[in-house]
Amino acid sequence: MLKMIITRFAPSPTGYLHIGGLRTALYSYLFAKRYEGKFLLRIEDTDRSRFVAGAEEKLQQSLRWAGIEWDNKEIVRQSDRLDIYREYVEKLLQEKKAYHCFCSSDRLSEMRKYQEKNKQLVKYDRTCLSLSAEEITERIEKGEKSVVRFRIPDDQENVTFSDQIRGKVSIHTYAVDDQIILKSDGFPTYHLANVVDDHISDVTHVIRGEEWLSSTPKHILLYKAFGWEVPLFAHLPLLLNADRSKLSKRQGDVSVEDYRERGYLPEALINYVALLGWNMGKGNTQEFFTLKELEKIFDIQHVHKAGAVFDIKRLQWMNAHYIKNLDIDILFEKTQEFWKQFFEKNHIDQEKFDEDFLKKVLSVEQERLLELSEVGEKNIFFFQEIAVSKEMLRWKQMEDRDVMSSLEKAKSLFESIEEKEWNQEILSTELLSVCDTEKKGEFFWPVRIALTGAQQSPPPHQVAWVIGKEKSIQRIANAIDCFK
């Protein structure tokens, strides 16, 4: 019987969930789901200087918003488990697989400077490895600060492992530094904590960003030093800015929260991010996937090796697609916070507009929205008065009297339609029936401008339908006044 697959996502609570972090979490989650395994969430808070209060909650919210649920009820926080790490460090110390180091950061940086200048490998020179047991005890008792370093074994030439994405990766042990595993403040470093925790939680597949590839030998050597089974590794390619540098805040929004606030649907973000570096392969050209679908078909074999540029245009296209296919009631629900923002920004009393009206606006705007935050398009449905001028109302080289005639025609048409027949279909056919088919522009343009005051807007029958008979007539009348 095969072992159950267990993956994990282990972010640091130093800010918001980065879009790259979302992808790492997503792939780990999907991989576990695909093979009916477990996906765990762990908080790596061993760096007290970078700790941000409230960041963990934001992380959890963003993950949940995206639909990524973890299977562990209790979330492991490394800061709660200092005793455990110390115990394991002690074990390594006793077996002489780790050693105390008293070197100051000044001496260390001098050493590095010298090594680099001489084109040498930059790594700890093991000065403290030769310290006698008595001296170490004495210095510690004197209260001297020290760290614990992992001693890279000298009896192996290479550390070779098979990365699930990259294949065989091999690194010489002489290039691997004696990594600090316990800091002088008593906290473990990532290297130690991550190995210990993954072992304790029986993690079978470590899926993480490519930035960890070079330190993987340290981790493997640690597993071996403890006599533990080494998990399988999969290093994901990085997400990049348009200039192919590592995706950063400098060049646009990078947090999941940013995209949520801008009105991106979680299903669109997930769909887009899933395809950034993964595809079904075998000539399959499917573009749209739900989370549930991905849970059934995701595989690690088809994860790309090269970094992927985060292209907002493609995300927008995908978001628009999902918006277009939303049921109007659900769309309305999802746009609540954006309506609120819209009304506040434009100093409009939201109470004046009921749910039915807002839904009408949405049904017209739905296929035009790229982001939900664009809701309330150009304000055309909410202004009490709209400003128009002769110039705006004129279509190409039209004469004033022709503009007037178009407007008059529309006005009397609107007046002739009964309230109960005021719907899109009737408005559309009636409007079409009163205009000269050869000169549609000369009729529709002035009418649309009169109704919207905007060069670009939804068609007049839709606008008229939304704002209603009374207001439509009033707006047309206002436009006619321009010519008096």
Next chain:
RNA sequence: GCCGCCAUCGUCUAGCCCGGUCAGGACGCCAGGUUCUCAUCCUGGUAACAGGGGUUCGAAUCCCCUUGGCGGUACCA
């Protein structure tokens, strides 16, 4: 500097492992159609195997070198 990873249209990518189709799809862009405008939608077009050597009848695909990009090189993760 040193160590490592990577390399197909502008972007996301299929094809590579098991050499042999005009190198396929999508976004973007351009053009045409639908439309009063814009957007949507439909149709078409544009555009790539980083370079150089091999191996082979034949190389995007296998091998080597070069170049370029990226990551690591912390008492950060």
